[in-house]
Amino acid sequence: MHEVGITRSIVEIAEKHARAQGTPRVKTITVEIGALSGVVPEAVEFCFEAVSRDTLLETARLIIERLPGRGRCQQCEAETEIDRFTFACPKCEAFALETIQGEELRIKEMEVD
Numbered sequence: 044m045h046e047v048g049i050t051r052s053i054v055e056i057a058e059k060h061a062r063a064q065g066t067p068r069v070k071t072i073t074v075e076i077g078a079l080s081g082v083v084p085e086a087v088e089f090c091f092e093a094v095s096r097d098t099l100l101e102t103a104r105l106i107i108e109r110l111p112g113r114g115r116c117q118q119c120e121a122e123t124e125i126d127r128f129t130f131a132c133p134k135c136e137a138f139a140l141e142t143i144q145g146e147e148l149r150i151k152e153m154e155v156d
């Protein structure tokens with residue numbers, strides 16, 4: 044489960060920011076996870092508690108915002124919702140889809156004390 048490593052990185056980055064701000068603890072952390080990122084939100088949720096133990100995020104609430112995948116066809120310019128298995132434009136069937144959303148994996152915001 045590669046989400047353990049990913050969650051650890053999220054916690055490390057958040058903790059570094061919190062320390063830089065001189066805050067004793069993080070109250071909430073909001074993480075954006077795109078549907079095309081290959082990261083399973085449930086798995087991140089599942090290991091967050093264990094990973095955040097003994098850090099400034101120990102009592103923090105994790106909020107995950109899921110972003111659906113979106114693509115734009117470079118041929119007909121249609122925008123459409125896509126998943127990891129969408130390869131052709133649903134409108135014109137060209138293999139010209141450019142991903143415009145869904146690969147995100149980032150900390151959106153943090154609430155600190």
Ligand SMILES: [Zn+2]
Nearest residue numbers: 116119132135
């Ligand atoms: Zn198209």
